[in-house]
Amino acid sequence: MKTKIVNALVTFILLFGSACAKDRVATTGQKVTQTPAPPAAPSNLSASVQAPTEVNLTWKDNSNNEDAFVIKRSEDAGALYSEIGQVGSNETHFQDAAAEANTTYYYRVSAKNAAGEADSNVVSLTTPVQVGVLTAPSALMATVNGSRNIDLQWVDNSSGETGFVIERASQDSGPFNQIAIETGTSHSDANLVAGHYSYRVKALGPQGQSEYSNVASVELQALAPASPSNLTATVVSRTQIDLNWQDSSNNEDQFLIERRIAPNSFQALASLPSPATSYSDSTLSLPANADSTIEYRVRAANEVGNSDFSNIATVMVPAINPAPTAPSNFTATAVSANQIDLRWQDNSTNESGFKIERSSGDGASFEEIAQVEANVSTYEDSGREPGHSFTYHLTAWNDNGDSAAVSVSATTFSLSLPERPTDLTASASGSAITLSWQQDTVTNVVNFKVERKIDNDFSLAGTVDAPTLTYEDSSVAAQTQYTYRVQACNTSGCSPYSDPVEARVSDALLAPSDLSGKSASLTQIDLTWKDNSSEENGFIVERSDDGETFNEVGRVGQDSVSYKDPVDKIISFRYRVRAYYMDNLSSPSNEIAITPSDPNIPKAPTNCKAVAENATSVVVSWKGITKNIQFLIQRKTGNKGFSNVKKVSAKKMWLDKGLCSNREYIYRIRAQNKRGVSEFCPEVTVRLNGEVLSAPSKLRVKAVKKMNELHWQDNSKGEIAFHVERKIENGSFEKIAHLNKNHRQFNDKKVSNNKTYTYRVRAIGRLSTFSAYSEEVSVTRK
DSSP, X not given: OHHHHHHHHHHHHHHHOSSSGGGOBOTTSOBOOOOOOOOOOOEEEEEEEEETXXXXXXXXXXXSSOSEEEEEEESSTTSSXXXXXXXXXXXXXXXXXXXXXXXXXXXXXXXXXXXXXEEOOOEEEEOXXXXXXXXXXXXXXXXXXXXXXXXXXXXXXXXXXXXEEEEEESSTTXXXXXXXXXXXXXXXXXXXXXXXXXXXXXXXXXXXXXXXXXXXXXXXXXXXXXXXXXXXXXXXXXXXXXXXXXXXXXXXXXXXXXXXXXXXXXXXXXXXXXXXXXXXEOOOOOOSSSOEEEEEEEEEEOSSOBOOOOOOEEEEEOOSSOOOOOOEEEEEEEOSSSEEEEEEEOOOSSOXXXXXXXXXXXXXXXXXXXXXXXXXXXXXXXXXXXXXXXXXXXXXXXXXXXXXXXXXEEEOOOSOOOOOOEEEEEEEETTEEEEEEEOSOOTTOOEXXXXXXXXXXXXXXXXXXXXXXXXXXXXXXXXXXXXXEEEEEETTEEOOOOOOEEEEEOGGGOOOEEEEEEEEETTEEEEEEXXXXXXXXXXXXXXESSSSOOEEEEEEETTOOEEEEEOOSOSOEEEXXXXXXXXXXXXXXXOEEEOOOOTTSOOOOEEEEEEEEETTEEEEXXXXXXXXXXXXXXXXXXXXXXXXXXXXXXXSEEEEOSOOSSEEEEEXXXXXXXXXXXXXXOOEEEEEOSOSSOOOEEEEEEEETTEEEEEEEOOOSSOSEEEEEEEETTSOOEEEEEEETTOOEEEEOOOOSSOEEEEEEEEEEGGGEEOOOOOOEEEEOO
């Protein structure tokens, strides 16, 4: 017996007595390796609030072989956990000092060693609102705007708020009730009744809410309504005229309509209750043989009084068988010493023609000189005596009679020729030659003819109408001698020529062209241009700081085509360049505008996009360099301005959650580093139209040979995948498949007979968002 015990001890020592496990050898000579068991899961995890941004966690340690405890937190009801810290073995508490106020968190703790992890129970809590972190708004003012509106304005003293809560009461001491939330620093309280109104405002943000602002109070007095506007009247028939107007007030009880049939005075026509803005006048009884002019006006009324009248709307109801309407805009223009041209506006639709009468002297006795057909509106009266005055009568006619006559007078030109032009001069500037001259009398001058010769013969260079006494010839060539002369002309002929003058354009001072530039830094602008001259002494660079007045800022030598301009402020500078030769300057080059900029400031993001992820979430993405760069995301909706919603680093995508469905959102993004901020990328718009990731439906399961076949209906628009989950008998659901988007079926081949399987499916979106589950469907295999 002792021998057996000794042998057993020897064997135990040989197997386990070695100092290192790797040296332990069994009696067979083989090595034995021991693997530790997984740790036991912690239990009794609890969470308590230390402060609005601090959460204390405690748990029970149920293992003696853990290496550490891993603390994990979820902000989406446990769908996705993130590690927020670790503590050593045997530790049973942890403080989450990175929490945010007014936020719901889910926590769990895992014991960890080389064999794996074991999760504790899950605990959740909501951190309280952090009151007093935001600074209260101040200088709240309430101003009456009209008869039923009160405008509010205040000063924002915080930097992290997401909005302002506006509260209203009927007296300064309250009670106050919330009426709106604004992202800006103003609000219009509309459609109010007369009375006392008190207001106060507080800031609201992720970190909590501020104290209230001062209380602002105002009395809203009852007022008479404002006048209606834009009154129009439309003839529907001889017995009906339709009226429409714009309601310019919000406190009227009724509208009072008045009518006047000329030449009578205005009479009350109708009274309509608010908010009417139209009326059909069907009480007309008008004469058949005469045109009728009818005028309307409207005013608003309430218990306080009446508004002023609107504009007067006038219509004309024509007679059934009227004479034509008289023409208008009747003009007579002498075009020569022997002809006067007549023109008029045809205002009738029923004329048979127009009668033209003329008086040759006293304007008292007229004779008919012509009749023209209907719709004709011109007549040329030729063969007249030079220098004579004529008066004309014009009437439209038909079988029912003549319209009223309209009259006009004109005088034909005199036969005398104009005097010859004098003091002709010519000056060359840039690439043009400008001529000027004098004319003693221009009343009988129709135009001036400018002639030019290069070698032997003069030819017409151009014509200018009197009384212009200058002409610019821009169709000239450099280094060419030109000779000019001018004569004055009218319908009787032209005057003798002026004395000739000579001029020559030199190519030495042609204006520079193609001026361009760029900002090399915040303190330097680089310019370049094209030299079009051949004999310049150099170039003068001119700059305007106000966009109007140019001043010289530098000179460069002959044939130079660049200049570096040092600047000391960041505004939009305008530049131009001139060539100079001694004291002569060329015309200026083209102008350009440049604003200094820092090339180290990041460029604006590109390819900005906003895509609906689900009914309340939007995926915002962009492109850009991310090293040492932050991206500031701004958002607006409705008529509100942009507000900052997120600042991210080293990312090119962000999920905006908790939005309102069936609403349009607009985003813009810019980059930022220590040197400054970029421009915004172009704005992108997205509309949340209900549930984007809708749950699959009509799930069907069929047991076939060696597998269960699943089919469902895809109801989503933006999913990237589907998860298929299964439970066996009364067990828990587990994910058994991850399928790409647009799938509608799956074959579960890991099945056995005599068991009941239950399935469900859901859609998966970007950034781990999920739809609701489909219905659960079961099948029992025989």
